[in-house]
Amino acid sequence: MDIYERVRTAVGRVVDSGAHLNAAKASETIAKKLGLSESMVQYTHVELRNVVYEPEYKQVPFNKRVLFLPHCARHSKKCIATSNGEGFECKGCGACNINDAIKIAKKLGYKKVFIVPGGSMVKKLLVKYRPKASVGVCCFDEAQLAFDMLKRTSIIPQVVLLLRDGCKDTMINIPLLEEKLNLINPKLIKNTKKKTTRKTKKKKKL
Numbered sequence: 182m183d184i185y186e187r188v189r190t191a192v193g194r195v196v197d198s199g200a201h202l203n204a205a206k207a208s209e210t211i212a213k214k215l216g217l218s219e220s221m222v223q224y225t226h227v228e229l230r231n232v233v234y235e236p237e238y239k240q241v242p243f244n245k246r247v248l249f250l251p252h253c254a255r256h257s258k259k260c261i262a263t264s265n266g267e268g269f270e271c272k273g274c275g276a277c278n279i280n281d282a283i284k285i286a287k288k289l290g291y292k293k294v295f296i297v298p299g300g301s302m303v304k305k306l307l308v309k310y311r312p313k314a315s316v317g318v319c320c321f322d323e324a325q326l327a328f329d330m331l332k333r334t335s336i337i338p339q340v341v342l343l344l345r346d347g348c349k350d351t352m353i354n355i356p357l358l359e360e361k362l363n364l365i366n367p368k369l370i371k372n373t374k375k376k377t378t379r380k381t382k383k384k385k386k387l
């Protein structure tokens with residue numbers, strides 16, 4: 182079991198126990214038990230907040246979700262992305278792993294993927310596109326702000342922390358992001374497939 186799985190198991194146990202601990206206290210408790218590094222303590226804290234929304238998040242179809250990626254994950258010297266008024270448009274040069282994240286979300290059918298410079302742009306885009314759920318990749322401080330901002334709305338938040346944070350050349354944790362993007366009630370996928378098949382048959386008749 183890798184360290185992420187161990188933390189998630191510990192988070193699950195805390196939640197199942199029904200203990201009324203806040204996320205900061207609970208992550209401290211888990212950190213002590215597992216001997217976690219600072220970055221894993223932050224991961225634990227974020228997972229404790231993610232887990233609260235997870236049941237609702239799983240009920241949101243992919244096409245009603247948006248993904249926000251941080252512009253600081255672009256390669257600071259080689260990036261050829263252009264600004265389009267809604268953040269940056271990746272040209273897929275492959276110098277950073279933003280392109281991999283976009284491909285995963287698009288393949289699943291996410292409504293929109295944005296590469297954004299900060300929280301004010303995120304707010305503007307949420308108001309414009311009105312998704313039912315929002316997945317954000319960001320640093321720990323921004324994650325707290327995002328959870329606090331979205332708890333006053335009906336949008337379901339999920340956060341994936343950066344693998345390497347800072348102001349530039351940060352790095353997205355692709356395996357963890359992929360897991361988070363894929364989290365869904367399997368019935369929703371079956372229903373979507375059934376609907377698509379029915380539509381295709383109808384078209385053929387015409």
Ligand code: SF4
Pocket residue numbers: 254255256259260261262270271272273274275276277278279280
């Ligand atoms: S993959 Fe996209 S975001 Fe990353 S450096 Fe290339 S153009 Fe920029």
